[in-house]
Amino acid sequence: MAxxxxxxSSKGQIDKAGTALVKWWTGPAxxxxxxxxxxxxxxxxxxxxxxxxxLNVFQKTLRVRASxxxxxxxxxxxxxxxxxxxxxxxxxxxxxLSQMQDLGGCRAVLSSIDAVYKLYEMYTAPTPxxxxxxxxxxxxxxxxxxxxxxxxxxxxxxxxxxxNRQLWDGQRIEIQIRTRLQHAFATAVETVTTFTREPLxxxxxxxxxxxxxxxMGSALATRENTALVPGTPKEKQELIAELRQVAKQLxxxxxxxxxxxxxQVLPRQNIEKGFRWLLLVLNTRESxxxxxxxxxxxxxxxxxEKLELSEDSDLDPVLVYVxxxxxxxxxxxxxxxxxREFLKALRTALSRERKS
Numbered sequence: 393m394a395x396x397x398x399x400x401s402s403k404g405q406i407d408k409a410g411t412a413l414v415k416w417w418t419g420p421a422x423x424x425x426x427x428x429x430x431x432x433x434x435x436x437x438x439x440x441x442x443x444x445x446x447l448n449v450f451q452k453t454l455r456v457r458a459s460x461x462x463x464x465x466x467x468x469x470x471x472x473x474x475x476x477x478x479x480x481x482x483x484x485x486x487x488x489l490s491q492m493q494d495l496g497g498c499r500a501v502l503s504s505i506d507a508v509y510k511l512y513e514m515y516t517a518p519t520p521x522x523x524x525x526x527x528x529x530x531x532x533x534x535x536x537x538x539x540x541x542x543x544x545x546x547x548x549x550x551x552x553x554x555x556n557r558q559l560w561d562g563q564r565i566e567i568q569i570r571t572r573l574q575h576a577f578a579t580a581v582e583t584v585t586t587f588t589r590e591p592l593x594x595x596x597x598x599x600x601x602x603x604x605x606x607x608m609g610s611a612l613a614t615r616e617n618t619a620l621v622p623g624t625p626k627e628k629q630e631l632i633a634e635l636r637q638v639a640k641q642l643x644x645x646x647x648x649x650x651x652x653x654x655x656q657v658l659p660r661q662n663i664e665k666g667f668r669w670l671l672l673v674l675n676t677r678e679s680x681x682x683x684x685x686x687x688x689x690x691x692x693x694x695x696x697e698k699l700e701l702s703e704d705s706d707l708d709p710v711l712v713y714v715x716x717x718x719x720x721x722x723x724x725x726x727x728x729x730x731x732r733e734f735l736k737a738l739r740t741a742l743s744r745e746r747k748s
Contacts, residue, residue, distance in 0.1 A: 409432035413481075427530045468498065501570050508533070512529075515548075517747055537595075546566070581593050583648065644738065666687070671692055
């Protein structure tokens, strides 16, 4: 049996560590490490690690249930990254670290809305012998977010039947259930967030990108016969016409194609040699991508600035921090296929206007 990590700090100490680290996280880059930094880091990492056992249980249950609904369902799991923890505590200042519900998370990706709801029903009416119980469910398919996101979220608590696992009793794990189209949408948002360094994934970012994803969320909802995203046109022709206009303005298709292709051919050996920044220059006219690795951020930024001042409007340069790319690959292992699936869905949506 695996040696699972148990909690070594009180919840009060965990919350105190989270608050202290947020102050450090949002402070100046050249600040000195506080005297208690090591203790705070240990509390946060231990608190995250002790979600591994409940997450493993939830993931196994999800995998079994999903396979009953659809043998080809994709199931994945992850513990929340430290940077994501700090960013979430920064964004949601009233949240206590001990109350964060998605330190451990797993998801199932299925082929249809019907399959999603069949799996969802297994969690709304859980059987007594299962180790987890649902404590909160949110249906973002019936009530899509304004940013276009759709899917079902379930937060469950772990209640072990084995006596030597009582230490993990009450740990919360988040479960996400999506269709493949909904997952492709989430991948696209993650991609644009990574490459533009705009917080679109968290409801922020430029208005034009936010509008594009709201419209695209409704276009996918129309295809899946579910509720439209609030604030988007109800008439299909009007919806697609605006989607076409915004997508063209943002050069969505050449950008996503270029970024996807770049990730397929990135020089991994350069990353291993110490490159921390990658300058990607997408030529939207010729559909080519040039990738250059930099160790020095300042030098990379100077090269980016030169390109941004260029009069060539077909050049779309972006500077990306290497760990973000690695995180993207880890969070979305089928990233390339998911991006292509999203582009295919966009092409299908835009072709409907021509046919009507």
